[in-house]
Amino acid sequence: GAVVSQHPSWVICKSGTSVKIECRSLDFQATTMFWYRQFPKQSLMLMATSNEGSKATYEQGVEKDKFLINHASLTLSTLTVTSAHPEDSSFYICSASGRSGADTQYFGPGTRLTVL
Amino acid sequence: AQRVTQPEKLLSVFKGAPVELKCNYSYSGSPELFWYVQYSRQRLQLLLRHISRESIKGFTADLNKGETSFHLKKPFAQEEDSAMYYCALSASGGYNKLIFGAGTRLAVHP
Numbered sequence: 001g002a003v004v005s006q007h008p009s010w011v012i013c014k015s016g017t018s019v020k021i022e023c024r025s026l027d028f029q030a031t032t033m034f035w036y037r038q039f040p041k042q043s044l045m046l047m048a049t050s051n052e053g054s055k056a057t058y059e060q061g062v063e064k065d066k067f068l069i070n071h072a073s074l075t076l077s078t079l080t081v082t083s084a085h086p087e088d089s090s091f092y093i094c095s096a097s098g099r100s101g102a103d104t105q106y107f108g109p110g111t112r113l114t115v116l
Numbered sequence: 117a118q119r120v121t122q123p124e125k126l127l128s129v130f131k132g133a134p135v136e137l138k139c140n141y142s143y144s145g146s147p148e149l150f151w152y153v154q155y156s157r158q159r160l161q162l163l164l165r166h167i168s169r170e171s172i173k174g175f176t177a178d179l180n181k182g183e184t185s186f187h188l189k190k191p192f193a194q195e196e197d198s199a200m201y202y203c204a205l206s207a208s209g210g211y212n213k214l215i216f217g218a219g220t221r222l223a224v225h226p
Contacts (some may be wrong), residue, residue, distance in 0.1 A: 043217060043218045044214075044216045093159075108159060110193075
């Protein structure tokens, strides 16, 4: 149990376009979802925390207008990278937990974004 | 500032040798510490957490508040232990807002 999926697993887009990444909890209700970013050979950096039905809380330095997060249901959160640029190319990973985050975080497989 | 430091990028050992992956943290409050593991081509998964005081796959980790450390240990490494290991700190209690270290790649050779 406790499986988290992400779609797509990889995406290539042109500079200036927007890309949406989905994160789904397949067999549990995720009250809280987290979005991380991982550069090559570096650690995961938390971008934002989203609770179902409320606005996401962004970490310092993360542009909320660039990285739009929606958590409309207990099983789905989306991250939209708006007007993507090459420097946005990265590995984006989501995690999900129940009980308002006070529970184990289960991680998705990640989405590799390449912006040309 | 909250920070997790894993000083070794790579730890290479032979099968059967003891393993210790180092983790030091900086946090002014009461920390919650975790070890996550990522096997090749797999997603990140929780290995163990300090509040459980459990042993998973032969690994243990003890929180040492005096030394602000949470080193991961295993007495006899196995080849299947080869993976990327991340130490993480929960900044606000529970499992919220994990702050990850840079990770240590463990390579266990036959």
